[in-house]
Amino acid sequence: LNIKKKERKDDGGRRPAVGERKAQRTRVVISNTNALNVPDIELMTAEGVVDENNVGKVMALPVTTVDSLRAVGAFKNTQGWKFFRTPSTLIRKETVEMARKLDEAAKGEAIRQVLIGEKKSGKSVLLLQALAHAFMRDWVVINYREARELTMGFTDYAPIPNTDPTRYSQPALTATLLTSIVQANRDILSKLTTALTHNPPVTLPQGTSLLRLAELATNDPDIALPVFHALWSELTYKPPADAPPASQRPPVLLAVDALAHFMRPSAYLSADAQTIHAHDLDLIQHFSSCLSGASALPNGGAVIAAMNNSDVPSAKSLNFALARAEAIQKAKKAEGEAVDVPTWNPYEELDERVFGCFDPAVVEVVRLGGVSKExxxxxxxxxxxxxxxxxxxxxxxxxxxxxxxxxxxxxxxxx
Amino acid sequence: MANPRIFRSFTAIALPIRPQTARCASQRLAPVSIQCRRSTRASSSNSGEKRPKGPDTDSLPHVSEEAAATAKITGDKGPDIQQGTPVQEVIKGKKELHDKLPKVMQDEKSSTEPPSGTRSFSTVARRQEDLQTLPSTPSSLPPTLIPSSSLPLSTGVKFGTPTLPLPPQTHLKHRDDPIVQQVTTLLMRHGKLSVAQHNMSFILSHLRTAPPPKLNPARPLVAGHPPPHQLPLDPVMYLTLAIDSIGPLVRIRSQKGAAGGGQALQIPVPLRQRQRRRQAVMWILAAAEKRAGKGGTKNMFAQKVADEVVAVVEGRSSVWERRNQLHRIAVSNRSNVGYKKQPGRR
Structure with missing residues (x-):
């Protein structure tokens, strides 16, 4: 038995710098200059996506949309973007349906959807198409990049004073989110001006652009959360009908991939060394209240969450809530046909906060299957x-x- | 029994059996009797005139040639010079030559006298070729039981039957290209095949996305490869090209003590394609392990191997030197190729 510590062999290369490995691991490449250029490919437009005749066509994303999508982290490095010349997506039946619903939602009544389906059935790409459509329709898009990073407990957090039950802020992550909002929505935000007065630390005169408001915190995580809430209250401000264009508000799309991370206890610990539920984190609470309908979107818009089937934590209450909502919606559509609505195992504890988010009348569950042969x-x-x-x-x-x-x-x- | 020495000297002038041996066969001769004497001069007579003639090179023509020349003059049909003349025909009817014949032929001649019996059929064994061309006897089976191309094979099968033989790579476990399969198993460590497959897919996607290689004319690749800008579109071909270009043709076997003085004799031994590829991959892997890391990532080893494959195609790899050195040794020891171990020697 040789228990002597083995000397590590040095391979001569330099050691990676801090964060370099992660940067390399999560690097997203969306172009391959070796791939052939597809000459007859059409450019994706907001009108083209709604057109039923385009089902089965592959359409290239416009360059400005690609930049915005990159900024909100819609491309994943596990998807095959790196093999093709330009990022392009297949327009499928569900894409057209989704785009039509988004156009409906722009008129005032917000939609709330959860995309479920088998592994590799295209949930994340459908979410990306929804984001792309929203960008092309000049919506304000807020995408919570990596759901996992918000709950894995690797970043700073602090209890928010005077909250009961205690809620926690995540300053660094909020600043990152604001940065991505600024980068992706620069054009539209610069056209809008503030209509409300905000409490300190957000001290800006009325009539400042929303871009300026959001940029306050991109380099200052300490005020990131108040700025985020101020920005949200501006975006959800319902202006009077005769307000000038700068005070009008576009619809908002709020999206997240890998929803399961948001619907279970997080990896953070409270002062009593108890696990903090994800819904006690302020950013996630914000999303879940929007998804459940507790927070309204008066200017129209959508809240879309995609499930993720690989490398996900177990979230039994979420799975049950989704299965139940899907069954009830199916029964409503079928009208008269008997549909089995699943019941919860009474010997297990149901996470009521998670279950309460998915009212079948509010949140639509969209199941993605395979593509058709065409x-x-x-x-x-x-x-x-x-x-x-x-x-x-x-x-x-x-x-x-x-x-x-x-x-x-x-x-x-x-x- | 025939004297073996005489027999050997006789077969030295023998020709192989001709297909058309009607005359010989009719005489029902044993194999020895149908040997023919080659008219060697027939083929060399044209080119012989160009050669400078020595004092004693102008000898008499062959008997068959002489007979042919005579027949040409007289207008008869002489012997066919191209075919050669059986010895038996030459000595036929010449009693005085009988004593000068080799002993086998003397014995043969006495035994090949026409038999006195009245057998009405031949006992000569039928030749194999005739057997093969025999028409098959009509079968007594009903025609539905005999497989035939005219009958549709797919009766009762909903989606038709596959055309046999099945194309290669249709088997689930052999669906990859053979070289991909070989390299994958060579990449494997500790029996972890799925890790090896993951690494292989990383290597292939790296080859697909990396910039096209810049070829080095000093390091010629396998002939007939596509131009470099097309290689990334077919990463399997890219990999095959790299491996086949550096695969050594031989290995060096060291025979202990065979060179005398206790020295080993180096014998080049040719390799089959699969063996060549294996050696090439082992060299690439060894070179990849020596590469300096570029900051650790999960696929660092695969990254190094992929970089080494590109380096091989671009002619930068140290593997080329290794291959050339091996070939140099093989060429300098080429005289040892046919070496066989002497029995009884250590």
């Missing part, structure tokens, strides 16, 4: 044209692969 054909055609797939496309091959991929689960098709 859509599969469209996306495979795109792969062949960009030189990714060196095969001749025949309908037999499309059918075979469509079947092999579990009736068109897009991520499996991609393999």
């Amino acid at each position: 859509e599969a054909r469209g996306v495979m055609d795109y792969w062949i044209k960009s030189g990714m797939c060196r095969k001749e496309m025949r309908s037999k091959m499309v059918n075979e692969l469509w079947t092999l991929s579990g009736r068109g689960v897009i991520g499996e098709l991609e393999r």
